[in-house]
Amino acid sequence: MAENLLIRLGSNDDDTIYWMVWSSHEHEIIASGELSSASQLSQLTEKAQSRNVIVLVPSCDVAFKSLHVPAKSQKAIRQAAPYMLEDELAQDVEQLFFAYGENKKPASNENCFIAVVEKQQMLLWQHWLNEANITTKQLIPDVLALPEAQENWQAIMIGNQVLLKQNHWQGMLLDMHLWQMANQEWSNNENVTIDAYSTLPESDKNIVINSQPEELPLALFAQNITSHSFNLLQGDFQIKTERSPLVKTWVWAAGFALFALLINITLKSVTLWQINSQQAVLEQQIIDNYKLAFPETKRVRISTIRSQLKRKMAEIGSSSTDESFLVMLTKVQPAFSQIPLLKPESLKFDSKRNELRLQATANDYQQFEKFKTILESQKLSVSQGAQNNQDNKVSGSFSITAAKGEQ
Numbered sequence: 001m002a003e004n005l006l007i008r009l010g011s012n013d014d015d016t017i018y019w020m021v022w023s024s025h026e027h028e029i030i031a032s033g034e035l036s037s038a039s040q041l042s043q044l045t046e047k048a049q050s051r052n053v054i055v056l057v058p059s060c061d062v063a064f065k066s067l068h069v070p071a072k073s074q075k076a077i078r079q080a081a082p083y084m085l086e087d088e089l090a091q092d093v094e095q096l097f098f099a100y101g102e103n104k105k106p107a108s109n110e111n112c113f114i115a116v117v118e119k120q121q122m123l124l125w126q127h128w129l130n131e132a133n134i135t136t137k138q139l140i141p142d143v144l145a146l147p148e149a150q151e152n153w154q155a156i157m158i159g160n161q162v163l164l165k166q167n168h169w170q171g172m173l174l175d176m177h178l179w180q181m182a183n184q185e186w187s188n189n190e191n192v193t194i195d196a197y198s199t200l201p202e203s204d205k206n207i208v209i210n211s212q213p214e215e216l217p218l219a220l221f222a223q224n225i226t227s228h229s230f231n232l233l234q235g236d237f238q239i240k241t242e243r244s245p246l247v248k249t250w251v252w253a254a255g256f257a258l259f260a261l262l263i264n265i266t267l268k269s270v271t272l273w274q275i276n277s278q279q280a281v282l283e284q285q286i287i288d289n290y291k292l293a294f295p296e297t298k299r300v301r302i303s304t305i306r307s308q309l310k311r312k313m314a315e316i317g318s319s320s321t322d323e324s325f326l327v328m329l330t331k332v333q334p335a336f337s338q339i340p341l342l343k344p345e346s347l348k349f350d351s352k353r354n355e356l357r358l359q360a361t362a363n364d365y366q367q368f369e370k371f372k373t374i375l376e377s378q379k380l381s382v383s384q385g386a387q388n389n390q391d392n393k394v395s396g397s398f399s400i401t402a403a404k405g406e407q
Contacts, residue, residue, distance in 0.1 A: 003030065005047050006218045006225075007134070008056040008142060008158070009125055013038045015058075016159055020218040021047060029219055041132035053136040054225055056218075057125060057232070059143035059163065060173040063089075063116040068109050081112045089116065097122050097237065101169065101230040113169045115141060115232060122237055137239050138225070139232040143171030145221035147195070152210060156197040158217040164194070176201055183207060292336055295343055325349045328356045332400065335374040342367045345395070356400040361393050368396055379403045 002025050008018040017040070020032035035043060065085055069077040078100060082093045089096065101113045129136065146154040146165040154165040162179050165171040174182055179201050186192045187206035194200070197212045197220055215223075233239050283302045290300055290308070300308070328349065336342065341363050348357040362368055368387060375382045375398075385397035 003051045004222060005044065005051040005053045006056065006222055007041075007044065007053065007136075008218060008221075009058070009128065010038070011058050011061050011121070013128075017041065018158070018218055019044055019047075020216070020222070021051065022219065022222040024222075027223070029216065032216065032218065038128040041128055041134065045133050048132075048134045053134060054138045054140065054222075055125070055129065055136045056140050056142040056145060056221060058161075058173055059141045059171055060161075061117060061121050062141045062143075062232075064141075064169050064171065065114045065116060066110040066169050067112050067114075069112045077112050081114055085114070085116070091118065095119060097232075097235070099230075099232045099234045115230070117232065122232070126237070135239070137231075137233065138229065139237075140225065140229055141171075141232065142217075142221065143173065144230050145225050146171070147220070147224055152193045152195045154197070155194050155200060156215070156217050156220060157200060162200060163217070289333065292333065324351065324354055325356075328354075328400065328402070331378045331380055331402075332356065332358075332375065334378065335371050338374055339367050339371045342371050354401060356398075358398040358400060359395070360398070361395045363393065365394055368394065372398070375400060 002023060004022045004024055006020045006022060009015075010017060014037045017035040017038065018032075019035065021030040022028075023030055031047075035041065065088070067081065067084060069080050069084065071077045071080055078098075082096070082098050086093055095118060097117050097119045099115045099117070101115060125139065142158070143163055143165050146156065146163065148154075149165050149167050156163050158173075160176060162174045162176075163171070164174065172182075183204040187204040191206065191208070193208040193210060194203075195210045195212050197215045198217075199214075200209060203209055286305060287300045287302060290305055336344070339362070342360050343362070344358055344360050346359040349355070350357065360368075360371075362371075365387065368384065372382045372384060379402070381401045381403045383399040385399065387394055387396035
C-alpha cells in the first residue's frame with residue numbers, strides 16, 4: 001500500500017494516542033492528530049480500512065535484554081533465555097511475554113536479544129485494537145523506530161516524555177523528572193552525545209546535544225520502519241492471515257472432497273487387504289493339504305498345484321475319475337490329521353472298484369488301529385494288509401472303499 005497509518009498507543013486507557021497517515025511514496029504527512037484515550041480509537045477505523053496499519057507502543061512497557069546463551073540452535077536458545085533472566089525480572093516468567101530480535105553487529109558475544117512485555121499489557125493493546133476493528137501486522141516498541149544509533153544516541157520528545165535510543169537494542173522512555181536523574185548518572189560515568197530531533201529538556205553541561213532537523217515523532221518513525229523491523233507480534237500473539245470468504249468456501253469444499261476420497265480409498269484398501277489375506281490363507285491350506293496327501297513332495301507352488309495334482313492322479317490311474325478320488329481323499333484326510341505320526345508312503349486308486357490303496361508307516365501298531373477306527377467312523381470300509389516292523393517303524397497297507405449305501 002502507498003499509505004501507512006501509524007498509531008502510537010499509550011500504556012493505559014486514558015493515555016494520549018498519536019496517529020498519522022504517511023505517504024511512503026511521497027515521504028510526506030497526509031494527516032495527523034491525537035486521541036485523548038483508547039476509547040476513541042474507533043475514530044481511526046475508517047482510515048485503517050484502506051491503509052497498512054503500523055502500531056507503536058511505549059518503550060516504558062518493554063524491557064530490552066541481550067545475553068549470551070550457551071546453545072547452538074535457536075530453539076534451544078529461546079527455551080533457555082527466559083529462565084536465565086529470571087533473577088533480573090520483577091515478575092514470574094509465566095506472566096511475561098518474550099519476543100526475539102537480532103543484532104547484526106553485537107557489541108560482544110551476545111547471541112540472544114529479547115524484548116520482554118507483560119502478557120496482560122499485550123492483551124490490553126490487542127483489546128483496544130479489536131474493539132475499534134483495527135488490524136495490524138506490526139507492533140513495534142517506539143524506541144526501536146528511531147534512527148539507528150551509531151556513535152551518538154538518538155532522542156526525540158513525544159508528549160511530555162523523552163524517547164532515547166542508545167544502541168541497536170537498548171533504549172528507554174523517560175518522564176521529565178527521570179530525565180534529570182538520568183542526566184546526572186550519564187555525566188558521571190561517560191561522555192554522552194545525543195542527536196536530538198526535537199527540543200529536549202535542559203541537560204547536564206557534560207552532555208552534548210546535536211540538534212537535527214526537527215521532525216514529528218511519528219514522521220521520524222515512519223522513515224525508519226521497514227517490513228523487516230522488529231515486531232512484537234510473535235509466538236502466541238502472531239497474527240494469522242485471514243482468507244477471503246470465497247477462498248474459505250473453496251477450502252472447505254476441497255477439504256470435504258479430499259476427506260471423502262481418503263475414506264473411499266481407505267475402505268477399498270481395507271477390503272482389498274482382507275481379500276488378499278483370505279486368499280493367502282486359502283492358498284496355504286491348499287498347499288498344506290497337498291503336502292499331507294503327497295508328503296514326498298519337496299516344493300509346491302500354488303500356480304502349478306492343479307497340474308501337479310492331475311499328474312499325481314494320472315500316476316495312480318484315475319485320470320477319468322477325478323471326482324471319486326477327491327471325494328475319497330476328503331473322507332480320508334481327517335484320519336491323517338488326527339494320527340499325524342502315521343505317514344502315507346504311496347496312494348493308488350482303482351477307479352473300477354472305487355478303492356483307495358494306501359501304503360503307510362507309523363511308530364507302532366496302535367496307530368494303525370486308530371487310523372482304521374477313524375476311517376470306519378467316516379462310513380468307509382477298511383481292510384488292513386500285512387504289517388511289518390523294521391527299524392523301529394511299522395509299515396502296512398490299507399484298502400479303503402466306501403461302505404455299502406455310501407457309494
